[in-house]
Amino acid sequence: MASNVQNDNGQSDGREVRFELARAEHVDIVLGMMRGLEDADPEPRPFDEASRRAIFDRFVRDSTYGKAWLIVCDEKCVGYVVLTVSFSFEYRGYDAFIDELYIAKEYRRRGIGRLAMEFVEVAAAELGVNAIHLEVTHGNDPAIGLYQRVGYVGNQRHLMTKWLTK
Numbered sequence: 001m002a003s004n005v006q007n008d009n010g011q012s013d014g015r016e017v018r019f020e021l022a023r024a025e026h027v028d029i030v031l032g033m034m035r036g037l038e039d040a041d042p043e044p045r046p047f048d049e050a051s052r053r054a055i056f057d058r059f060v061r062d063s064t065y066g067k068a069w070l071i072v073c074d075e076k077c078v079g080y081v082v083l084t085v086s087f088s089f090e091y092r093g094y095d096a097f098i099d100e101l102y103i104a105k106e107y108r109r110r111g112i113g114r115l116a117m118e119f120v121e122v123a124a125a126e127l128g129v130n131a132i133h134l135e136v137t138h139g140n141d142p143a144i145g146l147y148q149r150v151g152y153v154g155n156q157r158h159l160m161t162k163w164l165t166k
Contacts, residue, residue: 016074017071017072017073018072020072021067022069026070027053030056030080033102033104034052034102035047036102037100042139043137056068059082065085066082066083066099067123067127068080069081069120073107078103078104078107079103079107080101081100081102081119081120082099082100083096083099083120083123083124083132091130091131093128095130095133096127096131097132097133097135098117098134101113101116103116108142113146117146117147117150120132
């Protein structure tokens with residue numbers, strides 16, 4: 001699937017965006033962007049490259065976990081998106097998380113995030129997913145605005161986490 005990027009006025013600027021299924025050989029590209037995503041987090045954790053490398057390799061080799069895609073604009077990798085799949089009685093079967101969405105700073109606010117969200121929704125539906133969840137840092141208004149514009153709504157629940165490993 002290829003789509004066009006928009007300029008600040010909402011007009012196509014002629015650049016094309018496509019989504020390429022991530023493979024094990026993309027690990028160095030994705031790790032660089034993962035580091036950028038982690039650095040932007042207001043609650044950053046130490047970036048363990050060896051661990052992330054092993055997790056990425058495991059993830060892309062077993063599609064039961066979900067899928068990851070590179071976001072390519074004019075033949076340059078400008079981001080990535082990861083969809084993880086799980087099973088829920090409440091959501092009547094498969095549900096999924098957009099676990100990570102990263103777009104390089106110089107490519108933000110051009111419609112690429114919206115295209116990525118639309119792409120992931122189609123891919124998730126093809127996997128039989130009934131609902132997609134995501135988490136976003138409080139105060140990340142540009143991301144929250146994007147997610148609301150494409151139909152995501154908040155709820156009265158808190159995402160709570162307990163690490164079982166350190």
